[in-house]
Amino acid sequence: MLTELSKEKLQELKLKANEARQLLIGALDAARENSGAGHTGGPLGMADIFTAMYFHVLNHNPQDPDWEDRDRLILSNGHICPIRYVSMAQSGYFPVEELKTLRKFETRLQGHPHRGVLPGVETTSGPLGEGLSQGIGVALAGKLDKKNFITYVLTSDGEHQEGNIWEAAMFAGKLKLNNFIQVIDYNNMQIDGNVEDIMPLEPFRAKYEAFNWHAIDVDGNDIKAFVDAVKEAQAVKDKPVIIIAHTVPGKGISFMENNYKWHGMPPDLKDVEGAPPKGEQVKKAMEELKAEGERIMNQES
Amino acid sequence: MLTELSKEKLQELKLKANEARQLLIGALDAARENSGAGHTGGPLGMADIFTAMYFHVLNHNPQDPDWEDRDRLILSNGHICPIRYVSMAQSGYFPVEELKTLRKFETRLQGHPHRGVLPGVETTSGPLGEGLSQGIGVALAGKLDKKNFITYVLTSDGEHQEGNIWEAAMFAGKLKLNNFIQVIDYNNMQIDGNVEDIMPLEPFRAKYEAFNWHAIDVDGNDIKAFVDAVKEAQAVKDKPVIIIAHTVPGKGISFMENNYKWHGMPPDLKDVEGAPPKGEQVKKAMEELKAEGERIMNQES
Amino acid sequence: MLNPNLKLNPKLFDEDVEKDATRIGFGKGLLKLGEADPNVVALCADLTESTNAHLFAEKFPERFFEMGVAEQNMAAVAAGLGVSGKVAFISSYATFSPGKNWETIRTTIVYNKANVKIAGHHAGVMTGPDGSTHQATEDIAITRCWPDIEVYVPCDSIEGEKATIAAGQIKTPVYLRYSRDKTPIITTPDTPFTPGKMFDFWVSENPQATIFATGYILYYALVAARELENEGINTTVVNASTIKPLDIEGILNYTNQTGAIVTAEDHQVMGGMGSAIAEALAAHNPLPIEFIGLQNTFAETGTPADLIKKYGMDTNAIKEAVKRVIKRKG
Amino acid sequence: MLNPNLKLNPKLFDEDVEKDATRIGFGKGLLKLGEADPNVVALCADLTESTNAHLFAEKFPERFFEMGVAEQNMAAVAAGLGVSGKVAFISSYATFSPGKNWETIRTTIVYNKANVKIAGHHAGVMTGPDGSTHQATEDIAITRCWPDIEVYVPCDSIEGEKATIAAGQIKTPVYLRYSRDKTPIITTPDTPFTPGKMFDFWVSENPQATIFATGYILYYALVAARELENEGINTTVVNASTIKPLDIEGILNYTNQTGAIVTAEDHQVMGGMGSAIAEALAAHNPLPIEFIGLQNTFAETGTPADLIKKYGMDTNAIKEAVKRVIKRKG
Numbered sequence A, B: 001m002l003t004e005l006s007k008e009k010l011q012e013l014k015l016k017a018n019e020a021r022q023l024l025i026g027a028l029d030a031a032r033e034n035s036g037a038g039h040t041g042g043p044l045g046m047a048d049i050f051t052a053m054y055f056h057v058l059n060h061n062p063q064d065p066d067w068e069d070r071d072r073l074i075l076s077n078g079h080i081c082p083i084r085y086v087s088m089a090q091s092g093y094f095p096v097e098e099l100k101t102l103r104k105f106e107t108r109l110q111g112h113p114h115r116g117v118l119p120g121v122e123t124t125s126g127p128l129g130e131g132l133s134q135g136i137g138v139a140l141a142g143k144l145d146k147k148n149f150i151t152y153v154l155t156s157d158g159e160h161q162e163g164n165i166w167e168a169a170m171f172a173g174k175l176k177l178n179n180f181i182q183v184i185d186y187n188n189m190q191i192d193g194n195v196e197d198i199m200p201l202e203p204f205r206a207k208y209e210a211f212n213w214h215a216i217d218v219d220g221n222d223i224k225a226f227v228d229a230v231k232e233a234q235a236v237k238d239k240p241v242i243i244i245a246h247t248v249p250g251k252g253i254s255f256m257e258n259n260y261k262w263h264g265m266p267p268d269l270k271d272v273e274g275a276p277p278k279g280e281q282v283k284k285a286m287e288e289l290k291a292e293g294e295r296i297m298n299q300e301s
Numbered sequence C, D: 001m002l003n004p005n006l007k008l009n010p011k012l013f014d015e016d017v018e019k020d021a022t023r024i025g026f027g028k029g030l031l032k033l034g035e036a037d038p039n040v041v042a043l044c045a046d047l048t049e050s051t052n053a054h055l056f057a058e059k060f061p062e063r064f065f066e067m068g069v070a071e072q073n074m075a076a077v078a079a080g081l082g083v084s085g086k087v088a089f090i091s092s093y094a095t096f097s098p099g100k101n102w103e104t105i106r107t108t109i110v111y112n113k114a115n116v117k118i119a120g121h122h123a124g125v126m127t128g129p130d131g132s133t134h135q136a137t138e139d140i141a142i143t144r145c146w147p148d149i150e151v152y153v154p155c156d157s158i159e160g161e162k163a164t165i166a167a168g169q170i171k172t173p174v175y176l177r178y179s180r181d182k183t184p185i186i187t188t189p190d191t192p193f194t195p196g197k198m199f200d201f202w203v204s205e206n207p208q209a210t211i212f213a214t215g216y217i218l219y220y221a222l223v224a225a226r227e228l229e230n231e232g233i234n235t236t237v238v239n240a241s242t243i244k245p246l247d248i249e250g251i252l253n254y255t256n257q258t259g260a261i262v263t264a265e266d267h268q269v270m271g272g273m274g275s276a277i278a279e280a281l282a283a284h285n286p287l288p289i290e291f292i293g294l295q296n297t298f299a300e301t302g303t304p305a306d307l308i309k310k311y312g313m314d315t316n317a318i319k320e321a322v323k324r325v326i327k328r329k330g
């Protein structure tokens, strides 16, 4: 059971999330140097959820990443791994400085997450649509072994265009899998544009309900609301649950929010319409994030 | 537009369907001899729909199978091809006697249908889940060429467990494809058992509605009702349509109805619980079908 | 003669030689693994009886997962089980698994190093009447190209059982290839099966050619060797039941003296077992090879016998190939 | 020297040789096909700009289909278009197409003989920082094993355009392989590209070895040949830009004199272009081969240069291989 989220804890989490975004921009700045690439939009949008997971929801031990009773966090949309790496570093899985090796030759922070090279990464991912199934397998192993851990699977909206996801959804519905929670980054963004233009998913909730899931809509950038949603999800015992996290891609950086051009591009790689010129993007982003950090800090405490 | 189905025409179609079942049993009897295998349950259940298609619904010309304005009939669940072959033979695509070559070495009636070897077969199929997409492609070509033909795709319930089907369903919903009608053989049967036990599809209609289709439920062994459903489907212009044809697998032969053991086995191959012994199954089946033929004949006319 | 050290079936060349399908060996091996190790689980995509997973499913229903017709999900769910302490077997027809889930297996099983074994059934044209869509004729090519996976192709039902058990005993991914029809029992329970090692099932004095055969077709190769001996042509016949890791040392040993090779497989020649041997020899000791298998063509509906004959994979075809390759030695 | 008859880029060995990605050639070729033939259509799975299909998409929106992240559906929809008079191009990263839709392509495109071209992008480790899940390193193996398909791997952006156009002009399935990064322009618009024919881009008197290279790696091979010449070692370098149909006559001609071969590809050695050549030579004229490519391993994140070096596919590696293979002759 989740502990209650006190006002102080919530503020702490908000600060962590703000810090996460700053570390993320730093990591992407390095990734651009290391290899000229890196994903920005999705990771920024998911910073609040990753913070909530690593610092409140997950039952885990950074000092013992293979602890057999740990909750499992499976990242299906592997390309947003930079934010997972940030949360892991913040939690103590590895030194924060190592974030600068993102996408560098022979790094543990591979461009897409790879099991085995970095303790705490549960599965290899990158090709979309495969993590929901992998998570179900992990959860089934938990059942067979009579373990109490919960398997959380993070997915994206774009990957819901993959048939594999619906095969998995159907299977979880059949199983009434209840040691398992899916959280989808429902940000209406994919590479070629907005999801609803490229290959619409709406009515999305109706789809999952027709596949025999319990669906919970939530603002994925509201840590408190998200934690409440997880609490609700944990209480559902007769169906698998999906938390539909409505997030803002690029969240926290004015010139990146809701612009799909930032899906797979690190800051300062190119000039982008509506953004500061190349060379000033990292700086501007950090300024905005720092200001937001101050704002949170000053919020009564 | 479909012409009205007169009482006489309906009786004629019922007789055709009865004849189709007899030809089918003959073909499967031969297939067993030719190679020891053949699908029985699905084809029997779909005999009424194939009869309605080939003798009333489809705009086609057996003398000119490649006529460019023909309606297209795409068979996605290729394993039920024996009933397609029967309807084609009855329509004049090839001699009825050729049905005896089903599954014989170097036959045109391949175990699963293969485009190119038998004029009138539109696509190669057998691997499940691929025909809905193929049909969408054919329909799109029709649109590009400003043709008025309709593409009908026949699918099965078992193959709706394939993710490819849901990718296709999502795409057709996006397109609002309206020169295209899916008919699913919703017979609650697959190889390992009943669909609802193996991997449940219910609530099925809700799934398609959530994928932005118009759904029509119908008794797939009632020719009149099926033709009415097609008429309704043709009138829908803002969405793709699926006709959910509730059929009885093994229909018309008492000891085969609703028994999944008959999915992929020809008569007289094995002793089966509840059926006449091996060696008497074909005989008994033919007797039942002939009696039913008489009954139809005597139905006021 | 049949290698006397390998304890092969003494009745192999009898008219009424015992026959069984290699998939039966899968069913038996899986069941034994299940009995020995509670971490063994099995998944099947609506082909439970046909792939013989039903023996396991009936005995261990709580460790068996019916996946319906969904090969991608089957592979990735198995991957999840395989990274969580389970030994997961997935079974379907090989055209569909590893065919429809090729990349799923690549990422979630092979690259991810999940403890999953892929059992591909209905291999080759000997699948027969279902036709080409159901005959897996490229599965060796598309699995042996993956790094680090092992690939076993048992020659008979008894070796099928051993190969299944061997796969369950290593912690990394294995692809297992089985066929549908009954074929002669070549080995006995005492015949060795060692992953990564090829054994010479037929030996003779001063052999003039080496035949590598994989799967049931080994029987035709042995019959060919026996008939050729009567015609005065001595050969070595090797059971290529592990295609990966490739027994390069064995291949070099078995071909060193003969300098001429025939490879026989019910699979496309392109990328298959023969191709693996051609790669190895080109790298170490280039020699002439005649390739028996599908020559860049799909097959069709028919009985196994009809198809094996039409597509040039029977005893006669192998004998002719041996004669051709011996001539090529020059 | 560079073959003077082939009108190759005279500035090839300059420091500032012009560079471009082969995928750019795809975009240009597709656009030209679209302009010439109203039956050409294109489909893409949410990688429109990255695969360069956007040029076509912008010009012919009504003939372009955005499929979202759904490679199986993309392949089978294209098959439906391809049996209905259209010439359908599908594009994605090669790990996903033909990776995630391998069997879909086998049945609905290849066996079904649909007029569809599969454009696989991000080939090889030179894909770089995305890591191994995005680097297609088995795509040649899993496509060349299909009957009747053709497989083209252009060496530069100009040949990429020609290969794309050539694919659009035949009515049967073609697999096209493109890479992501900019690489030197080797050819000119006047250099021949003929499906099924390999050309010798580097010629010399009394060559001692033949290097077959496929894709951008041909550049490294040519540089290697030039450096080797300075060391007194003469070679022939062949552009293996069609892997299927395989130019057996050409291969035999180009190797007849040298009797020693190096194959170079950014792909697994197992089942790749070198494997195809090993098959052909084993069948016709067995010769020693040194294989350059991934040696049974996945790669990782890094810059293309880092990875090409680490995995032994750069100029130095090719030179060493040439020296090794020449030694093996003796």
Ligand SMILES: Cc1ncc(C[n+]2csc(CCOP(=O)(O)OP(=O)(O)O)c2C)c(N)n1
Pocket: A041, A042, A043, A077, A079, A080, A126, A127, A128, A129, A156, A157, A158, A159, A185, A187, A189, A190, A191, A249, A263, D045, D046, D047, D069, D096, D100
């Ligand atoms: C199977 C597969 N196809 C294509 C890709 C390429 N790809 C990477 S991310 C992406 C967009 C997916 O949308 P989403 O995950 O919603 O992206 P985000 O919200 O992070 O922008 C695509 C198509 C992939 N990784 N896997």
Ligand SMILES: Cc1ncc(C[n+]2csc(CCOP(=O)(O)OP(=O)(O)O)c2C)c(N)n1
Pocket: B041, B042, B043, B077, B079, B080, B126, B127, B128, B129, B156, B157, B158, B159, B185, B187, B189, B190, B191, B249, B263, C045, C046, C047, C069, C096, C100
């Ligand atoms: C991709 C794929 N996987 C497995 C099979 C094997 N198979 C053939 S028919 C069938 C059952 C499918 O159910 P359904 O089509 O509803 O069967 P029916 O109602 O005709 O009994 C299966 C699993 C196949 N043909 N294709």
Ligand SMILES: [Mg+2]
Pocket: A156, A157, A158, A185, A186, A187, A188, A189, A190
């Ligand atoms: Mg998104």
Ligand SMILES: [Mg+2]
Pocket: B156, B157, B158, B185, B186, B187, B188, B189, B190
């Ligand atoms: Mg059914």
